[in-house]
Amino acid sequence: MKRIFVAIILVATLGLTAWKLLDNKEKVAEKVYRPDPNLKVGVRVEAAQVRDLSQVSSFLGSFAPNREIEIRPQAGGEIVQLPIAEGQAVGAGKLIAKLDDDQLRFQAEGLQVTIEGYQNDLKRYETLVKGDATPAVNLEKTQLNIRSTQAQAKQIQKQIANTTITAPFSGVVTQKMVEKGSVVSPGTPIAKITDISLLKLVVQVPEKAVGQFKIGQSVGIRTEAYPDERFTGRVSLIGVQGDAAHNFPVEITVANSGAHPLKAGMYGSIENTSQVRGKTLTVARQAIVGSTKQPQVFVVENGKAVLRNVQIGATTNDYYEITGGLKEGEQIVVSGQINLQNGTPVVTQ
Known part of the structure; x- marks a missing residue:
C-alpha cells in the first residue's frame, strides 16, 4: 500500500513538472518577436549600371641621377694636375686628376x-x-x-x-674634395661625378596599386619646376619588397630635356590611368552583403527583397564590378539591408 502511494505521488510530481515546463514554453513563445509578414521595410535602392572603372592614381616622388660615383684613386701620391671644377661637365675618359x-x-x-x-x-x-x-x-x-x-x-x-685618373662616364662634377698639391692615399675620395642625361623618378606605391605598373610601361610625369610641361618616362624597376607601410618602390626612367632641364632631387609626380575593366556592370560597394568570397546582394523583385548570389571582379573605392548574377537595370538595395531577410516586403526610397 505504501509503494502504491509513493508511485502516485511520483507520477503526480512528474505531471506537474511537465505541465509547468509546457506553460513556461508557451509564455516565452508569446514574448518572442515575430515580424509582421505584411509589414514593408523602407530601403534605398540603386540600379545596377554599366560604368567605366578606369582609375587615375597620382604618386609623388623625387628624381635620382642615372649614375653617380665618387672618384677614388688606386694609387697614392701628390696631385700635380686637377683640371676640374664643381659644376663642370666632363666626358667619359676626361682627365680628372694626375698624381706624381x-x-x-x-x-x-x-x-x-x-x-x-x-x-x-x-x-x-x-x-x-x-x-x-x-x-x-x-x-x-x-x-x-x-x-x-x-x-x-x-x-x-x-x-x-x-696615377692618371679619368672619368668613367660622362656627367657633371658635383663635388670636388681635394685641391692641386694635396697628397692622397689609395681610396681617398677626389671628386663626385653625376650623370643626369637620364633621371630616375622613384615613387612609393601602395600595395593595392602596385599591380597597375608593368616593366616598360609608358608613364606621364609632371614636375613642380615645369608645371605646364609633361614628360614621358618608362617603368624600369618595380620593387619586390615593400616597407613597413606596405609601399613598394617603383622607378621610372626619363630622358633629360635640353629645353626644360631636370635636376636630381626635384619633385615629380606620375598619373597612372589603370583600365581596370573599362565599361563593365557595377554596383555600389555598400550593396554587397556577406563576404567577398561569398558576395550577395538584395534585389527588389515584385515588392520584395530577394537575396541573390553574385560574382564580383575588380573594385574601386566606390564600386564593385559584377561578373555574374545580375543584369543591368535591376534594383539593388544599397541601404537598409540590416532589417532584411530573403523575401521581406520593401518600400523603396
Missing part, C-alpha cells in the same frame, strides 16, 4: 736596364753553352731572371697608369 709618378718612372727605367743586362748575359751564355764552356743551368737562371724582371716592370707600368 716620377718615382715610379725611375723604378721602371731601372728595371728596363736590368732586363737589358740579363738579355746580354743570355746571349753570352747561349754561346758558351754551345761550346760546353758553361753549365746549361746558368742559361736557365738568366731566362728566369728576365721573366721575373719583366713581370715587375709590368706591375710598375700598371701603377704608373693608375
Whole structure:
C-alpha cells in the first residue's frame, strides 16, 4: 500500500513538472518577436549600371641621377694636375686628376736596364753553352731572371697608369674634395661625378596599386619646376619588397630635356590611368552583403527583397564590378539591408 502511494505521488510530481515546463514554453513563445509578414521595410535602392572603372592614381616622388660615383684613386701620391671644377661637365675618359709618378718612372727605367743586362748575359751564355764552356743551368737562371724582371716592370707600368685618373662616364662634377698639391692615399675620395642625361623618378606605391605598373610601361610625369610641361618616362624597376607601410618602390626612367632641364632631387609626380575593366556592370560597394568570397546582394523583385548570389571582379573605392548574377537595370538595395531577410516586403526610397 505504501509503494502504491509513493508511485502516485511520483507520477503526480512528474505531471506537474511537465505541465509547468509546457506553460513556461508557451509564455516565452508569446514574448518572442515575430515580424509582421505584411509589414514593408523602407530601403534605398540603386540600379545596377554599366560604368567605366578606369582609375587615375597620382604618386609623388623625387628624381635620382642615372649614375653617380665618387672618384677614388688606386694609387697614392701628390696631385700635380686637377683640371676640374664643381659644376663642370666632363666626358667619359676626361682627365680628372694626375698624381706624381716620377718615382715610379725611375723604378721602371731601372728595371728596363736590368732586363737589358740579363738579355746580354743570355746571349753570352747561349754561346758558351754551345761550346760546353758553361753549365746549361746558368742559361736557365738568366731566362728566369728576365721573366721575373719583366713581370715587375709590368706591375710598375700598371701603377704608373693608375696615377692618371679619368672619368668613367660622362656627367657633371658635383663635388670636388681635394685641391692641386694635396697628397692622397689609395681610396681617398677626389671628386663626385653625376650623370643626369637620364633621371630616375622613384615613387612609393601602395600595395593595392602596385599591380597597375608593368616593366616598360609608358608613364606621364609632371614636375613642380615645369608645371605646364609633361614628360614621358618608362617603368624600369618595380620593387619586390615593400616597407613597413606596405609601399613598394617603383622607378621610372626619363630622358633629360635640353629645353626644360631636370635636376636630381626635384619633385615629380606620375598619373597612372589603370583600365581596370573599362565599361563593365557595377554596383555600389555598400550593396554587397556577406563576404567577398561569398558576395550577395538584395534585389527588389515584385515588392520584395530577394537575396541573390553574385560574382564580383575588380573594385574601386566606390564600386564593385559584377561578373555574374545580375543584369543591368535591376534594383539593388544599397541601404537598409540590416532589417532584411530573403523575401521581406520593401518600400523603396
